[in-house]
Amino acid sequence: MSLVTGKELLDEAKKGGYAVGAFNCNNMEIIQAIVAAAEAEKSPAIIQASQGAIKYAGLDYIVGLVSTAAKNAHVPICLHLDHGTDFEQVIRCIAKGFTSVMFDGSKLPMEENIAITKQIVRIASAAGVSTEAEIGKIGGTEDDVSVDERDAMLTDPEEVKYFVDNTGVDSLAVAIGTAHGRYKFEPKLDFERLDKIQKLVDVPIVMHGSSGVPGDDIKRAIALGVRKVNIDTNIREAFVKGVKSVIAKSPQEIDPRKILGPAREAMIEIVREKIRIFGSNGRA
Numbered sequence: 001m002s003l004v005t006g007k008e009l010l011d012e013a014k015k016g017g018y019a020v021g022a023f024n025c026n027n028m029e030i031i032q033a034i035v036a037a038a039e040a041e042k043s044p045a046i047i048q049a050s051q052g053a054i055k056y057a058g059l060d061y062i063v064g065l066v067s068t069a070a071k072n073a074h075v076p077i078c079l080h081l082d083h084g085t086d087f088e089q090v091i092r093c094i095a096k097g098f099t100s101v102m103f104d105g106s107k108l109p110m111e112e113n114i115a116i117t118k119q120i121v122r123i124a125s126a127a128g129v130s131t132e133a134e135i136g137k138i139g140g141t142e143d144d145v146s147v148d149e150r151d152a153m154l155t156d157p158e159e160v161k162y163f164v165d166n167t168g169v170d171s172l173a174v175a176i177g178t179a180h181g182r183y184k185f186e187p188k189l190d191f192e193r194l195d196k197i198q199k200l201v202d203v204p205i206v207m208h209g210s211s212g213v214p215g216d217d218i219k220r221a222i223a224l225g226v227r228k229v230n231i232d233t234n235i236r237e238a239f240v241k242g243v244k245s246v247i248a249k250s251p252q253e254i255d256p257r258k259i260l261g262p263a264r265e266a267m268i269e270i271v272r273e274k275i276r277i278f279g280s281n282g283r284a
Contacts, residue, residue: 003067004076006100006228007130007170009044010204013227018279019218022046022080022206023271024232026053028065029264030239035069035077036264037271041281045271046100046228048080051089063097075284080132082230090120094129102132102173110135110159117167125168132206132228135163136175157196164201171204171228176221178209189217191224198225206230211237215277222279229278234270242266 009020023034025047038045047069049062057065063079070077080100084090090101103120105113117133124131136155155174164172174197177189187209198205204227210218211233218229242263246253253259275281 001070001073001076003070003079003097003099004044005128005130006046006078006080006132009046009076009078010130010171010227012044012283013280014204016279016283017222018283019207019222019227019229020044020046020280021271021274021278022048022082022228022230023235023274024048024050024053024082024230025062025066026056029260030235030267031065031069033235033264033267034271035073035075037268037275038075038077038284039073040268041272041275042075042284043275043280043282044076044078044284045275045280046078046080048082048230050082050232051084051086053082054089054093059092059096067097087116087120091123094124094127098129100130100132102134104134104173106134106136106173106175110163114163114166117163117169121168121170130170132171132173133163133167133169134173134175134206134208135159154190154193155197157193157200160197161200164203169203171206172201173206173208176207178207178213187213187217189213189221191220194221194224194226204228211235218277219279229274231271231274234274235267238266238270239263 013020025031034047047066066079078100079098081093081098083104084102085104090103093101103117105116121131176194205225206228207226208230210229211231246259246262
């Protein structure tokens with residue numbers, strides 16, 4: 001089927017009380033693994049590419065690979081730009097065929113974040129593309145988006161309604177204690193803050209940096225209004241573990257298919273596991 005928007009998937013998730021997994025991709029095997037897992041679980045899925053992934057693989061390759069995967073899939077797939085910090089990059093992604101884009105202006109002063117987000121929402125809406133934004137700062141590192149853990153700031157619930165009302169954004173990423181990359185310690189999520197946020201706005205809430213968050217905490221966050229859960233680090237870990245396993249057993253192996261095939265299978269399993277935690281299995 002054709003690519004669908006993030007709004008379509010998240011609106012259904014809101015009605016059903018579950019979350020949709022947003023899985024980062026960097027190459028063909030990762031995209032194949034995400035779609036294979038989604039089909040096995042009969043689940044919708046969001047395949048997202050960061051600015052770093054686009055720089056690595058190329059915008060046309062990302063769009064071509066994901067569009068082909070979605071066309072041949074029997075479950076709804078969305079192609080989403082993750083952490084777009086450059087206005088021109090966001091517009092290029094819309095023009096090239098992304099069906100959802102995120103503008104991350106969380107490092108900017110509130111009014112500047114609102115002004116740019118509002119402009120992107122207007123352009124994206126005219127193109128039939130859904131939008132995500134962010135307020136508050138999520139710790140850790142994601143490609144070229146880095147926030148020192150000491151300076152990470154949790155989202156102020158009182159700013160959320162003002163931001164959403166003044167931008168018209170379709171979904172909102174909030175900082176409630178998660179972090180990008182590997183966790184040094186088990187994260188402590190601020191569920192009280194999340195509860196306040198979801199009571200103030202009607203848009204789906206997005207949780208970034210979810211790879212190291214315990215499953216029970218993710219389920220609790222979903223019960224409090226999270227409708228999109230981002231996973232990247234766990235996929236990378238599964239990929240590397242699969243590759244290392246083959247190399248360790250067969251150090252003379254030179255066939256990329258025999259090296260990357262097992263890595264793809266490992267990624268399928270981790271994505272399937274996450275889908276079941278999010279409750280989106282059987283929803284497509």
